[in-house]
Amino acid sequence: MEIERKFLIKYLPDNLEKYACIAIEQAYLSTDPVVRVRKSNDNYTLTYKSKGFLSREEYNMPLTKDSYYHLREKADGNIISKKRYLIPYDSNLTIELDLFLEPFETLMLAEVEFDSEEQAKAFIPPDWFEKDVTFSKEYHNSYLSSKIFNV
Template sequence: MEIERKFFINDPLPGYKEYPYHAIEQGYLCTEPVVRVRREDDTYYLTYKSRGKLAREEYNLPLTKEAYEHLIGKADGNILTKKRYLIPVVGSHLTIEFDVFEGKFQGLMLAEVEFETEEEANAFVPPEWFGRDVTYSGEYQNSRLSGLAGMELL
């Protein structure tokens, strides 16, 4: 089960580039249900996600590089590329996954925080640098971005 909240970011945390990051490329084979292929650095996998905004089922299956390259060529819509910075939440076990998009969506910045329970997610007080909570709107779900013709959400 994936339980996460997502936030639109206007002004990033100063010095965020000093934190570790992953280079991510991903494409969607289907958006209902969500079936995604992702390259994260040198790791490749296929992900299934059920419907939902705050909480939903998620399953990750490992892929070889060759299988990923075959499947990414079959992805519909936009291939998303981004750097995901891993920023610890001071005083907690939580980590902010700060996505800085590249390519077609360059300039888009989103932050996600994953939680162990829905109660923990609902009690979370975001840092001051976080912008609007877009968890329940669905407008910034990566599967939705994959289908947009332009940058309507920037």
């Protein structure tokens, strides 16, 4: 089960370069249900996500590099590319800060995953977070894959 909240970003935190960064590329084979392939640095996965916003089922299966590129060719729409910074927060949480590349280069989103819905609802975001977009489908990567999005 994935339990997460998403936020737009007002400004980037200081010293961003000191945090771990992952280069992510993902393509969608289906958006209903969500089935995607992802390259995360040198790791490759096939993911299924159920419908939902705050909570939803998520299953990840490993892929080989060859399988990833084979399936990527079958994807529809935009391939999403982004840099993900992993920022430790509040002793046991990690902020996943996504800085998107073309065609969404002005989009900056932060995701925070939680152990429970209660923990998610009680979360107080840092000052550099802006609008909570957890319940806005327009900020799901699967939605972005089929749209040209201007922020």
